Amino acid sequence: MLRVGLSGGIGSGKSTVAGRLAEHGAVLIDSDKLAREVVEPGTEGLAQIVEAFGQDVLDEHGALNRGALAAKVFTDEASRKILNGIVHPKVGARTAELIAAAAPDAVVVHDIPLLVENGVAPAYHLVVIVHADQDERVRRLTTSRGMSETDARNRIASQASDEQRRAVADVWLDNSGTPDLVLAAVDELWADRLVPYEANIRLRRFTPSGPKVVPYDGTWPVQAARVANRIALASGGLTVEHIGSTAVPGLAAKDVLDFQLGVPSLEVADELAERLGDAGFPRLTGTYEDTPKPAGADPELWRKRVHVGADPRRRVNLHVRVEGGPGWEWALRFRDWLRANPDEVADYQELKVGLAAEHASDGTALAYGDAKEPWMAAASERMGYSGGQTS
Structure with missing residues (x-):
């Protein structure tokens, strides 16, 4: 309905x-x-x-x-x-x-x-x-x-x-x-x-799209606020953060709003799955739940659940993570680091535009995402963040 x-x-x-x-x-x-x-x-x-x-x-x-x-x-x-x-x-x-x-x-x-x-x-x-x-x-x-x-x-x-x-x-x-x-x-x-x-x-499905990168849209923050309010209501008032490229002013990006929802445990995330689905954010499984992480990090600490927006005209990715965990903190630090470093934004944008052209025929954008990982790993080092390492 x-x-x-x-x-x-x-x-x-x-x-x-x-x-x-x-x-x-x-x-x-x-x-x-x-x-x-x-x-x-x-x-x-x-x-x-x-x-x-x-x-x-x-x-x-x-x-x-x-x-x-x-x-x-x-x-x-x-x-x-x-x-x-x-x-x-x-x-x-x-x-x-x-x-x-x-x-x-x-x-x-x-x-x-x-x-x-x-x-x-x-x-x-x-x-x-x-x-x-x-x-x-x-x-x-x-x-x-x-x-x-x-x-x-x-x-x-x-x-x-x-x-x-x-x-x-x-x-x-x-x-x-x-x-x-x-x-x-x-x-x-x-x-x-x-x-x-x-x-x-x-x-419980969504409409996938390819890795088309578009100029920064000044309405993304307002759109994100609307979606975040829906996610917060469906989750019972848990913390919702707008993350990813559309959360960085001036950065060209795929027209996809990324969010993370903070839960006390992944068991709670699983309990919320149907409520989020009913609210228009069905859960995905498999490779979509893999998370880029620093070398040597404990993968258990970086686990998450992934939901997507069902609206065919407003793509949304929702990462459900343990609030305060390494994956949660990394997403916030990466967003804020880009906001504070315009040279990094320019470098990242150049990479994204080039990879989007290279993987234009990829209807899921998964290959595009994988191709960004070396840059993301190097960015983590420049940020000085290596949370969740086992040694």
Whole structure:
């Protein structure tokens, strides 16, 4: 099952995207709809609201008078917290029920307006943000919803900013233009990313790629922060470090984000394997778990587990190591050593570019990795690191 968080500001056209994904077969869970359902007449939610705010929040038919409730709640922070404490847990429980009822091969799209504000992005395999220029959003709100321009702009200003949304967005859909443009983008997203991503998670597989080296991408740190948050959540809050070439500013690299997850023991790593797989990071075995190490080092101290990202559009390598062990320390020291030594970065980049060209036909990049080992061994000596040696 693939869990997709869908969000966007008021007037961005999020419902257009949600509707198209549902047409493709996604299981759509609409948080706004659920928030209305849990306070319908006869529900526990409505009874608790009446108890908290009084009978005058009901209309003549015994249903919730949203205007009357808003007048009491949205000018008072304490009242708003009480309301949220009633509604949000019930929406969360109903959401969990709907997700549990979905088929194992479902693509579940959770339409959640406050995804950014509530800090829940790491709970999803992928976050899709629908965006539209502010003036276009104001136009839509004034023409289709009858808002005044002042009200529309105030509503927009009260929500998360574009910068905050970009920080959590794996996919940014610009819906400033005509509907056909964003619908075409949704069709492509469904076919090229969501469907294969779901299959990769379910089948515990990934999409390998060759050793293509690209110029440093200034968005790698932001992308890495998103992925690291997902890994941390899946692991129960263990330490996650962004390592490897994409963690070194200015260094050309394969477009693969490398991380290491610190565990107290490899037994714990094995216990986490299924949780990481469910979160979109299936485990690999065999030669992928071999680790370059200094000559004479105790191989047992350098053992690790390797997981990879199942997202076909965002390659990830996840090295699960004993935190504080020699492999863990080496990865951190190598990263920080490169960050502090620009001449070494230039030398390493030249090596990587040359080896990538030499092994361009290698679809797994394993031969490329093996060819780097002599340079890495020499780099360890220059770093002065020989942890875990037996003599």
